[in-house]
Amino acid sequence: MPEKWTFVLVSEEQETLWPQVLRRALSPLGEMRILSEDKAVQAAATSPVPLVILDAAVVRDVAGLTSRLKRERPDLHVVVATASPTWRRARQALQAGASDYIRKSLDEEELRAQIEAVLHLPPPRAPNEKEGIRDEPSDPFRGQ
Numbered sequence: 001m002p003e004k005w006t007f008v009l010v011s012e013e014q015e016t017l018w019p020q021v022l023r024r025a026l027s028p029l030g031e032m033r034i035l036s037e038d039k040a041v042q043a044a045a046t047s048p049v050p051l052v053i054l055d056a057a058v059v060r061d062v063a064g065l066t067s068r069l070k071r072e073r074p075d076l077h078v079v080v081a082t083a084s085p086t087w088r089r090a091r092q093a094l095q096a097g098a099s100d101y102i103r104k105s106l107d108e109e110e111l112r113a114q115i116e117a118v119l120h121l122p123p124p125r126a127p128n129e130k131e132g133i134r135d136e137p138s139d140p141f142r143g144q
Contacts, residue, residue: 004029004030004031005026005029005030005031005049005050005051005119006030006031006032006033006047006048006049007026007029007030007031007032007033007049007050007051007052007053007115008032008033008034008035008040008043008044008049008051008052008053009022009032009033009034009035009052009053009055010034010035010036010037010040010052010053010054010055010058010059010065011034011055011058012034012036012058014034017106018055018081018083018104018106019032019034019055021105021106021108021111022053022081022111024108025108025109025111025112025115026111026112026115028112029112029115029116029119037059037065040052040065040069041065041068041069041072044069044072044073044076045072045073049076050076050077050119051076051077051078051079051099051115051118051119052069052076052077052078052079053078053079053080053081053115054066054078054079054080054081054093054098055081055104056080056081056082056083056089057082057083062080062089062092062093062096062098063092063093063095063096064096066078066080066093066096066097066098067096067097069097070096070097077099077100077118077119077121078093078097078098078099079098079099079100079101079102079114079115079118080093080098080100080101080102081102081103081104082101082102082103082104083103083104085101085103089101099118099121100114100117100118102114
């Protein structure tokens with residue numbers, strides 16, 4: 001892992017509490033830039049950003065943006081952060097290729113640990129590269 005990373009937070013809220021907490025949490029790992037959706041896609045495509053964090057309160061179509069980011073950079077880690085997690089939205093984000101779906105904690109150590117855990121994951125596969133996973137249920141009686 002390089003000494004310092006550049007992280008991207010997709011949000012429009014620079015001065016609210018959570019982006020400030022996240023910036024402090026990530027400061028030992030590198031710097032955080034807050035970008036719009038389009039600028040984040042551009043940054044992911046043209047720079048060595050290892051991870052993009054989507055603020056689910058700001059991004060209207062989390063699964064759609066995750067898919068766009070993954071089309072540009074299949075090896076990119078995408079983390080969705082939300083204050084009010086729902087199973088449906090989490091499933092959609094993960095199916096679109098997100099590496100993790102986290103709660104917007106105000107605990108800097110918890111946030112840093114969650115992001116570090118994602119950085120240690122192997123590079124993610126594109127959503128259509130499901131090695132060993134079948135979309136259809138297997139039939140244990142097939143061929144008997």
